[in-house]
Amino acid sequence: xxxxxxxxxxxxxxxxxxxxxxxxxxxxxxxxxxxxxxxxxxxxxxxxxxxxxxxxxxxxxxxxxxxxxxxxxxxxxxxxxxxxxxxxxxxxxxxxxxxxxxxxxxxxxxxxxxxxxxxxxxxxxxxxxxxxxxxxxxxxxxxxxxxxxxxxxxxxxxxxxxxxxxxxxxxxxxxxxxxxxxxxxxxxxxxxxxxxxxxxxxxxxxxxxxxxxxxxxxxxxxxxxxxxxxxxxxxxxxxxxxxxxxxxxxxxxxxxxxxxxxxxxxxxxxxxxxxxxxxxxxxxxxxxxxxxxxxxxxxxxxxxxxxxx
Amino acid sequence: xxxxxxxxxxxxxxxxxxxxxxxxxxxxxxxxxxxxxxxxxxxxxxxxxxxxxxxxxxxxxxxxxxxxxxxxxxxxxxxxxxxxxxxxxxxxxxxxxxxxxxxxxxxxxxxxxxxxxxxxxxxxxxxxxxxxxxxxxxxxxxxxxxxxxxxxxxxxxxxxxxxxxxxxxxxxxxxxxxxxxxxxxxxxxxxxxxxxxxxxxxxxxxxxxxxxxxxxxxxxxxxxxxxxxxxxxxxxxxxxxxxxxxxxxxxxxxxxxxxxxxxxxxxxxxxxxxxxxxxxxxxxxxxxxxxxxxxxxxxxxxxxxxxxxxxxxxxxxxxxxxxxxxxxxxxxxxxxxxxxxxxxxxxxxxxxxxxxxxxxxxxxxxxxxxx
Numbered sequence: 001x002x003x004x005x006x007x008x009x010x011x012x013x014x015x016x017x018x019x020x021x022x023x024x025x026x027x028x029x030x031x032x033x034x035x036x037x038x039x040x041x042x043x044x045x046x047x048x049x050x051x052x053x054x055x056x057x058x059x060x061x062x063x064x065x066x067x068x069x070x071x072x073x074x075x076x077x078x079x080x081x082x083x084x085x086x087x088x089x090x091x092x093x094x095x096x097x098x099x100x101x102x103x104x105x106x107x108x109x110x111x112x113x114x115x116x117x118x119x120x121x122x123x124x125x126x127x128x129x130x131x132x133x134x135x136x137x138x139x140x141x142x143x144x145x146x147x148x149x150x151x152x153x154x155x156x157x158x159x160x161x162x163x164x165x166x167x168x169x170x171x172x173x174x175x176x177x178x179x180x181x182x183x184x185x186x187x188x189x190x191x192x193x194x195x196x197x198x199x200x201x202x203x204x205x206x207x208x209x210x211x212x213x214x215x216x217x218x219x220x221x222x223x224x225x226x227x228x229x230x231x232x233x234x235x236x237x238x239x240x241x242x243x244x245x246x247x248x249x250x251x252x253x254x255x256x257x258x259x260x261x262x263x264x265x266x267x268x269x270x271x272x273x274x275x276x277x278x279x280x281x282x283x284x285x286x287x288x289x290x291x292x293x294x295x296x297x298x299x300x301x302x303x304x305x306x307x308x309x
Numbered sequence: 310x311x312x313x314x315x316x317x318x319x320x321x322x323x324x325x326x327x328x329x330x331x332x333x334x335x336x337x338x339x340x341x342x343x344x345x346x347x348x349x350x351x352x353x354x355x356x357x358x359x360x361x362x363x364x365x366x367x368x369x370x371x372x373x374x375x376x377x378x379x380x381x382x383x384x385x386x387x388x389x390x391x392x393x394x395x396x397x398x399x400x401x402x403x404x405x406x407x408x409x410x411x412x413x414x415x416x417x418x419x420x421x422x423x424x425x426x427x428x429x430x431x432x433x434x435x436x437x438x439x440x441x442x443x444x445x446x447x448x449x450x451x452x453x454x455x456x457x458x459x460x461x462x463x464x465x466x467x468x469x470x471x472x473x474x475x476x477x478x479x480x481x482x483x484x485x486x487x488x489x490x491x492x493x494x495x496x497x498x499x500x501x502x503x504x505x506x507x508x509x510x511x512x513x514x515x516x517x518x519x520x521x522x523x524x525x526x527x528x529x530x531x532x533x534x535x536x537x538x539x540x541x542x543x544x545x546x547x548x549x550x551x552x553x554x555x556x557x558x559x560x561x562x563x564x565x566x567x568x569x570x571x572x573x574x575x576x577x578x579x580x581x582x583x584x585x586x587x588x589x590x591x592x593x594x595x596x597x598x599x600x601x602x603x604x605x606x607x608x609x610x611x612x613x614x615x616x617x618x619x620x621x622x623x624x625x626x627x628x629x630x631x632x633x634x635x636x637x638x639x640x641x642x643x644x645x646x647x648x649x650x651x652x653x654x655x656x657x658x659x660x661x662x663x664x665x666x667x668x669x670x671x672x673x674x675x676x677x678x679x680x
Contacts, residue, residue, distance in 0.1 A: 042486060080573065082569065082572065082573065102572075102575045102576070102577050103575035103576075104575075105575065106573065106574050106575025107575070110573070111573040112573075113569045113570065113573065116566070116567065116569070116570055117566070117567045117570075118565065118566050118567075119565045119620040120620075121619040121620045121621075122562075122565075122619075122620065122621065126621070130562070130563060130566060130570075130574065131574065133559075133563060133574045133575060133576065134574055134575035136559075138556075139556070186574065
């Protein structure tokens with residue numbers, strides 16, 4: 001973040017109320033670690049994630065994959081401090097996540113949840129401006145820094161042509177781009193995305209993938225993304241983490257993780273995997289029906305996880 | 310909004326901000342509302358038991374000897390002794406106008422309070438009274454009138470306190486590792502039902518018809534007999550509540566994005582929700598203290614305004630500050646003059662005036678009620 005925090009002419013002298021001197025001098029590197037995380041919902045019988053650790057390399061794109069109810073969204077919520085762990089800790093930039101002030105954390109880490117709602121009559125631009133919330137004091141109006149960040153975010157998310165449209169009038173894919181622009185405007189070092197491509201048409205899936213690719217190549221933002229589509233994950237990610245029944249079964253580069261054995265074990269499918277220049281290409285063949293009384297994917301997990309998680 | 314002319318950041322910044330707050334529709338709404346308030350006020354001052362011609366009454370309203378008399382304002386707003394003035398001015402300024410002002414204050418309090426509760430609960434059916442405020446206030450009114458009649462002098466304050474207590478009970482019931490809009494609304498319904506039953510039961514113990522009438526006036530809301538004293542009682546709280554609501558418009562907008570998003574953007578959702586509810590209860594209590602429980606205004610005015618200016622709370626709150634008084638003052642004209650010389654509680658008229666208009670909006674708009 002470029003910090004030219006001059007006193008803004010438009011705050012009309014009321015800026016005395018909150019001086020933003022405490023913004024970190026930004027040696028923050030955007031690292032994210034979860035150690036021995038035990039995560040559960042108040043309504044679930046037992047932990048969904050039971051003592052897993054995850055280290056996200058800063059500046060990289062990490063994809064969490066796994067079948068429905070494997071706990072990947074839960075893990076993401078735990079990392080985002082939306083779900084307090086029963087045990088274990090989350091470190092952001094090497095600091096315990098609880099030691100962050102709420103707004104401070106929101107300036108460091110952004111989260112795009114799976115289903116987001118907004119009033120229909122809000123414009124895309126106003127929605128994106130909400131992403132600047134953690135950067136603004138209680139009485140502060142928008143600064144030039146805010147305007148720049150919003151402009152950048154809208155451009156990066158490729159929704160400049162939607163800027164003045166009302167969110168209610170957009171298609172699902174366009175809405176998702178607007179929401180992505182909003183978290184980008186947060187201007188964070190770490191970005192967590194929960195299934196950003198699910199329910200989108202192919203065009204918008206690729207749009208979203210392209211945004212993440214841009215983030216990977218042109219910025220040092222750390223991205224953790226939950227993806228339903230393992231093919232997309234393989235193409236997009238520097239590192240992949242595969243979960244099943246709340247446990248991490250494999251981690252590494254896409255080439256290491258996406259193997260026929262892993263697909264059989266974690267996703268319970270027979271598939272062919274070809275290594276191509278664009279990463280491993282998967283051709284799913286058939287679901288596996290093991291005869292040895294294989295356990296159903298735990299029902300409690302899928303229940304508590306609210307669907308595709 | 311951001312890109313037009315980057316030449317002079319200072320002036321464009323201001324202009325943007327003001328144009329952002331005051332676009333055409335909001336401006337029209339404000340002008341229209343003011344016209345209704347002034348029109349309603351002029352009708353109110355023109356009629357009454359002391360007969361004077363309409364012209365005389367209007368002259369009395371615009372009597373410069375009163376308007377530019379610091380002493381007179383001191384008397385009105387601080388309760389000092391009323392200075393000498395002619396009889397017509399005295400009647401207009403001391404008896405007829407205060408009622409208009411009280412109506413305006415009540416209207417803006419209820420409208421803004423309703424708008425806040427609609428954001429806090431993310432529920433389009435929310436009104437100032439959704440979290441038990443009206444039932445708590447109503448119960449305390451009945452208790453005071455029927456059981457503790459020695460305390461009747463403190464009725465306005467007791468009613469407001471009752472409302473605030475009921476709100477706290479609702480919050481306590483809804484709290485379980487934090488609240489949620491649905492839990493809050495359900496708890497409000499439960500507390501409202503229980504308190505409502507007790508309140509109705511208390512009617513049986515009222516031994517004379519005067520007490521019952523007085524209780525009904527309180528629980529349906531009435532501006533009969535309001536005076537500068539009521540203005541003095543409500544005005545400070547109204548200013549505080551309106552100021553806080555305007556400042557909080559950005560937080561209100563954030564709440565509309567939903568808890569998850571607001572929280573991930575760094576908002577302490579529980580704290581903000583409680584604080585905003587507190588502001589809304591303060592506004593509701595201020596109106597209860599002077600006019601009793603006026604229904605419907607807090608529900609429909611935010612919807613009417615939203616229909617015109619959209620769901621941005623910066624505009625919505627400002628719109629409510631003007632549209633609330635318009636409905637309230639217009640309704641009070643009916644309450645006072647429709648069945649002259651009998652005055653009916655204004656709460657009855659707000660329902661009669663507001664209901665059909667609300668229906669009309671609902672029929673006309675497909676998206677009515679969406680927050």
